[in-house]
Amino acid sequence: MMINLIKHFVLTEKSTKLVVNNQYTFDVDLRLTKTQIKGLIQELFNIKIIAINTHILPRKKKRVGTIQGYKTRYKRVIITVKSGQTIDFFPEPKKEESSIKAS
Structure with a gap:
């Protein structure tokens, strides 16, 4: 699924x-790649992208206890x-209308 490619x-x-x-x-x-990111975000949010910068x-x-490693890498x-x-x-949350009407 393509939505999983956008981390947060x-x-x-x-x-x-x-x-x-x-x-x-x-x-x-x-x-x-930049073209894949552009297509994915444009489709997901329904917007027009002018430029993309990545790094x-x-x-x-x-470090966890005595074991040392590295965090997972990602692209910003x-x-x-x-x-x-x-x-x-x-x-903003939608305001619910009261179902009880004053008579």
Whole structure:
């Protein structure tokens, strides 16, 4: 399933500042190319992407007891969306109308 290739939305201080410029940050699977990422995100969120910037973060060591290893790697993507379009990650809950009417 293609949705599993997008790991999560990145919520850092820098990424929240980029939202003002219509730029959103995601962590995606390491094997995806820019064209695959563009098609996947456009289809998933129904938006028009202008530009994609990607980079692979350096490996980080992880230690559990005496065993030492590395964290799983991923690719970080910053996408620029066409002006006027947004991705709503935190939609407001719908207000339920009261089924009991005053008479």
